[in-house]
Amino acid sequence: MPYNIAMVSDNFFPQPGGVESHMYQLASKLVDRGHKVIIVTHAYPGRTGIRYLTNGIKTYHVPFWTIYRETTFPTVFSFFPMFRNIVIRERIEIVHGHASLSNLCHEAILHARTMGLRTVFTDHSLFGFADAGSILTNKLLKFTLSDVDHCICVSHTCKENCVLRADLDPSMVSVIPNAVVADNFRPLSQNTTESRSPSAPGPPRPLGPSDDITIVVISRLFYNKGIDLLIAAIPRILANQPHVRFIVAGSGPKAIDFEQMVERNVLQDRVTLLGPVRHEQVRDVMVRGQIYLNPSLMEAFGTVIVEAASCGLYVVCTRVGGVPEVLPSHMTEFAAPEVDDLVAATNRAIEKIRSGKVRTDLFHNQVKQMYSWTDVAQRTERIYDEVSTNRSLALIDRLKRYYGCGVWAGKLFVMCAVVDFLLFIFLEIFAPRERIDICKDWPKKAFNKDSKEEERNNPKSDVISRKRSPRHRRRKGQETDGS
Template identity: 75%
Template sequence: MTYNIAMVSDFFFPQPGGVESHIYQLSTKLIDRGHKVIIITHAYEGRTGVRYLTNGLKVYHVPFLVIYRESTMPTVFSFFPIFRNIVIREQIQIVHGHASLSSFCHEAILHARTMGLRTVFTDHSLFGFADAGSILTNKLLKFTLSDVDHVICVSHTCKENTVLRASLDPLMVSVIPNAVVAENFRPLEQVEALEPPKPIGPNDTITIVVISRLFYNKGTDLLIAIIPRILSSYPNVRFIIAGSGPKAIDMEQMLERNVLQDKVEMLGPIRHEEVRDVMVRGHIYLHPSLTEAFGTVIVEAASCGLYVVCTRVGGIPEVLPQHMTTFAKPEEDDLVMATSKAIAALRSNKVRTDRFHDQVKTMYSWTDVAQRTERVYMGIQGDIRPEEFYGYYPGQGWEASGDRVRSFALIDRLKRYYGCGVWAGKLFCLCVVIDVLIYVFLEMWFPRANIDIARSWPKKLKQKDRNQLSGTATTNNPERMGSAS
């Protein structure tokens, strides 16, 4: 079975990041598997309208007001007309939204359900339960996921967090991790010999690489605090820091205050294709994040042959085996101690970083991620049996197993939204009713017959298919057969 899929998120290229890379790599692999995939995101500077990327991946850059960190202004309904137009033009069957903080994602799932389309949501982040921002985000997530067909999380920790935040049935949430294209993150040279490489001498320079957005949640304050302490203890250590954000000013002030400009190289923002070139300049990758659902960048670092020092938060402990990492609490003293252990381990040649690339290559594959995501699509479309998709548990009949197969009937949708809270439930029901009325208006005044169907990008033929076509052409052409003989 092949499907027409729309990936929807505020976060996509040219902005670098884990969510952006995930959407692109997953989309290209799904196209390789025969599906039609488009991406709907907001307009970036210099990118408006329709763009085509590698492999015929079509991107719709919708002009919309961006308010914070590339997130669009939440309007609930104003995105509906153009979203409906795109979905009809591309004959979309499944809408797949990404990221809890993406307004486009939440609105697209609401509109898709109103239009009778199946929906999937992928959560890439962890959120708390106490601060005002998390409470509002969780309530919005509860609204969206009350009527979604299936949810994907990038780690088991992320799944537990999402299930609690949105009060979900755990059987409706799958764990499909991120991956990396290992061939794009190769070390400078791979040692094939069985003997360990020459250890780093006591006077050799060790370079610590940090590639991250310079925000509070990425642990930039911790990084600012530990850099002077590490450099004062290890004169032969250097730092390379790539990334931008509001904390960049604090970082520069720290360097000036401690006169460390000659030991810390600030690269500023870099493109994703430049990440590998920066990583191979180092020996240790430092990741001081305060919260992380997965952490693709540490897999990329290990693939480049770097020893990883990271905080034990979120889903990070699930990502790499212990021999590739040194963990620390998200505290200044513990992070300094962990970095010191990593430096000592490299100098004593206790870790074989030259083997990391081959090990990572066997652990993570976007092809595997695409296959598992495809199975989710098959499950929500009814192309595999519910007990095969969700799992069968003795004594739990599928008639009474909960509302896992989402009905499109308005009354059933309102029942699900009404349970979201005393006041929020009524507000959510009102939003759904208004959304349905807007859809009826659009269907009456802008009928589907007036929307041109977009031509699909021609699919590449596999070698076996080419041979079959070539053989058919030869059989059907007697003159060609005669000339060949």
Template identity: 75%
Template sequence: MPYNIAMISDFFYPQPGGVESHIYQLSSKLVDRGHKVVIVTHAYKGRKGVRYLTNGLKVYHIPFFIIYREATMPTVFSFFPIFRNIIIREQIEIVHGHGSLSSFCHEAILHARTMGIRTVFTDHSLFGFADAGSILTNKLLKFTLSDVDHVICVSHTCKENTVLRASLDPLMVSVIPNALVAENFRPLSYRPQMGERGLGVPPRIGPNDTITIVVISRLFYNKGTDLLIAAIPRILATHPNVRFIIGGSGPQAIDLEQMLERNVLQDKVEMLGPVRHEDVRDVMVRGHIYLHPSLTEAFGTVLVEAASCGLYVVCTRVGGIPEVLPQHMTTFAKPEEDDLVLATGKAIAALRSNRVRTDRFHDQVKMMYSWTDVARRTERVYNGIKGAISEQEFYGHYPGASWDAARGRTRSFALIDRLKRYYGCGIWAGKLFCLCVLIDYLLYVFLELWWPRANIDIARSWPKKPVPHPDAAAAKASRNTRERIRASS
């Protein structure tokens, strides 16, 4: 059943990143499956108003004040008039918000519930419980998710973190990982594999050959830039035939450059600066190892992209990273300087001994991750909250008599039921949340009277593609596979 969906987040292209890529790829695949999707984000430099992307994907760039790392200033109510106009113009049935730190996302879910629209939230991040920033973020998340229909997390670790932070029922949370377009991340000398023996020629690295380590990341503290700065001189001192390529920008880029000057390593470390997402593959295929020293990560799409390009991955064992790739593609390290240097040395030794068949990584990753599969599973969530499938099919069993319907997919839009859910968020916070909901409801009534729906023009929908039958798609995939095998033999 096709739906009209609004994807809402502060984080979208042209800014590169995992959340941005997730929203774009998921939206594109949902459009391919016959749904109408619009994306609502804030204005970026040079991008305001309405833009059309591939497949007729419409993007609303709304001019709002940015406060930190492309997140807009939270205003609670000022977004409502524009949001209501977009929802009515595009005839939206489901609002899907992304990102715990996105003000647009939180406000959109609140306004959508006030307007009687089903909502979904996707969490892409991990947060702690002790520092002031995490406490405030978790309270905001609890406010938003007290009245949401369903939550999606990108890893099982992320699910556990979100359930604890927002005091959610685990049945309300589904795990749907990120993915990649494997064709866009092929190794330089790619040949399709067939069976266990394979048709590709495994790369050979001699004892004196140069090994290139690639790092592509935002240069922030949580991405492990301090670890990287400490580890690079030690790795290069131990392994003279190693070079680094570092792509990315951030506040700690100056610290990285100062380290290179202190240790006179400019000839061994190439700094690329910001790298566009479409250029990531061209950078990765220049290397042999991908180093990811992150301190916290819910999933790590860049790890999948690196493995798909045929790179051996060295990463920290934090968050949802251990769930991303199988063990033969990775060497794990503790988020400590000594262990990261040791793990990198093990990876270099494994490549020099030719024990790792990186030529097989692309085909293996291609089988594991697909945006089409992510879209299909997300569509199932939409069917569940809209009542298109039964509770038994959606949850896998009957919740039973003890199931509280107010916590299930059938969440009531009645104001009194919503106030009950918010009131339980804390002695003082609960009262504040109820006040916000009441003001939001009164603002909605005022907008309905002051700016009637009849005065808002309905936007024309982009012509939809015919949705291919699943059997036809499977037959086409099988035919393409046979043609590739014949071409390679």
């Protein structure tokens, strides 16, 4: 059964990142399966209003003030009129929020429940329990998830963390990992136009002691990404390895510290700082190296290390969060989140690459078999099927859930829910639904499991389907009704 789905988060393109890529790829695959998907995010400089992405994905850039790391200022209720208008215009049935720190996500789930819509939340992060920021975030998450239909986490570690933070029933939390478009992250040897050698790809050639090895780092330059570890480790690695170079791409508040480290140690000829790179340029940067270094201090999944392995890079990463779940041991060299261990793990990886013990030429096909956005979309679709059968809760039942969130916080949450419901009644009276224009849907793709199986077994069926497509009819000069 096709659904009309709204994915809501502060984290979306043009800002690069794992959550942004996850939302787009999942939305695109859901559209391929016959669903309607829109994205609701905040406006960016030069990108406001409504935009259309590939595959007919409509994006609403709402004009709200952003504060920290492209997150909107929490307003709680001012987003409701605009959100209600979007939901009614697009005939939305399921609201799917992403990211624990997204204010738009939390507010959208609250308003969606007030309107009687089904809600799903995907958690992409890990948080602690002791510092003030984590305590406030966890309390906000408990408020939101106490009245959500289902929760999705990107790793088993993320699920354990989310269940503890929001005091959830583990049965209402599913684990659906991220994925990667493997064809977009092919090794250099598998692209004939870029290959250094015309011969077919084979086992990597052992490198001599004087051959250069390039280590690639692509990350946001923030503390939680382990940039302080990286700043301390790079001079020590380069001091022990005279034929090693670094390529570092990314931006953030730690960029100045990084530049100072390079100048202080006179490493301008061995450390290349690229600054921010667009997601479509990530592969071109990765294939310039043999090793990918990920020094993150906290990571729920780590999509970038899957992309690096798909590009044929040997991965050195810290054993934190859900990272050990992502790749098998023969693709990775693990280290504790400490400078000494990170340096030692990187040196071990360099020696393995020099000796040719690691078959990096096999990584791409292995990753392609392990991760697929089509599989992620299918599993998410099952969640939608499950929540669509849930009965709508009466206001009093929702208030009981909120009231159990804490001695003081519970009363505050109940007040927010009541005010939100009164605002909804006010909007229904003074801005009736009849006055809101209904948008015409983008032509949906007809998805049929039997036909898809037939296409896989019969390559000619793909040619037939293209000949019958609206695009083909337009090329022939015939009119289509767009349905």
